[in-house]
Amino acid sequence: MGENDTKILADDQLEHFNTELMIPKYWDVFNENLVQHIRTDKYFEVLDIGGGNGAFADALIRRFPMLVVTVLDNSEYLLSHNKPHPRKKLIYGSATELDKVLGERSYDLITFNWVLHHLVGETRRQSLDIVRNTLADARLHLRPEGVISVVENLYPGLIFDRYPGAFIFKLTNIKNPAIAGVVRRVGFNTAGVGVDFMSPKLIRELIDEAGLYISTEGLYDRWGYNPLIRLGLLTKPMRMENLWLRAAY
Numbered sequence: 001m002g003e004n005d006t007k008i009l010a011d012d013q014l015e016h017f018n019t020e021l022m023i024p025k026y027w028d029v030f031n032e033n034l035v036q037h038i039r040t041d042k043y044f045e046v047l048d049i050g051g052g053n054g055a056f057a058d059a060l061i062r063r064f065p066m067l068v069v070t071v072l073d074n075s076e077y078l079l080s081h082n083k084p085h086p087r088k089k090l091i092y093g094s095a096t097e098l099d100k101v102l103g104e105r106s107y108d109l110i111t112f113n114w115v116l117h118h119l120v121g122e123t124r125r126q127s128l129d130i131v132r133n134t135l136a137d138a139r140l141h142l143r144p145e146g147v148i149s150v151v152e153n154l155y156p157g158l159i160f161d162r163y164p165g166a167f168i169f170k171l172t173n174i175k176n177p178a179i180a181g182v183v184r185r186v187g188f189n190t191a192g193v194g195v196d197f198m199s200p201k202l203i204r205e206l207i208d209e210a211g212l213y214i215s216t217e218g219l220y221d222r223w224g225y226n227p228l229i230r231l232g233l234l235t236k237p238m239r240m241e242n243l244w245l246r247a248a249y
């Protein structure tokens with residue numbers, strides 16, 4: 001694998017994402033942040049990275065008549081489930097190769113909804129480098145007043161801040177089919193391929209290193225999990241955060 005290559009989920013694992021993750025209470029937080037950054041009564045262009053089946057893009061199209069949205073995904077399977085629309089474009093390509101895929105194109109809003117933790121390399125360290133590089137590259141495709149919206153499930157460690165993410169990374173990287181099967185049944189549908197969850201502190205460090213700063217932030221959800229799982233993962237409740245980022249320079 002090259003330094004920015006990421007692992008790809010099988011179609012049956014991707015089928016879990018062939019759904020609509022945004023529920024009304026998440027939209028409330030997203031909209032509140034959106035109107036602080038973008039004049040939605042004027043033409044604006046959105047790039048939804050890892051936009052999969054286009055459910056989020058379709059909802060944006062319905063809500064904002066002045067918007068044009070491009071869905072970028074590295075799964076042909078999920079892209080093929082997109083409903084065509086005159087204000088929707090599709091790009092087949094990887095989030096880790098934005099310069100190659102986008103060329104000179106730039107956007108008013110770039111969204112990463114539950115995508116960054118799927119940018120998984122050979123090691124945890126390499127995966128975090130990929131996340132940082134991807135955010136830094138996205139920054140170069142923002143228009144002057146452009147903004148990035150990130151949604152991530154974040155695990156703050158109970159004792160060591162980065163431990164839950166590192167442990168889940170190891171667990172979901174086990175290739176043995178029997179063990180991967182168990183990991184999958186416990187609820188990690190990325191078993192055998194890996195997933196790179198961060199803590200609230202770690203994602204903020206990577207955002208800073210990518211030349212971005214947090215302009216506003218919101219909380220979509222907070223899950224306590226069953227106490228046994230929480231203890232096993234040594235995690236505080238998971239926080240589903242929506243972070244809005246601007247270029248720092």
Ligand SMILES: C[S@@+](CC[C@H](N)C(=O)[O-])C[C@H]1O[C@@H](n2cnc3c(N)ncnc32)[C@H](O)[C@@H]1O
Pocket residue numbers: 006014017019020021022049050051052053055056072073074075078093094095096112113114115118119
């Ligand atoms: C959890 S799903 C989220 C889908 C969608 N953003 C949503 O909110 O419903 C993760 C998505 O990221 C895509 N993805 C994973 N790695 C990617 C990469 N390197 N480049 C582009 N898309 C990627 C997957 O194909 C999938 O569509």
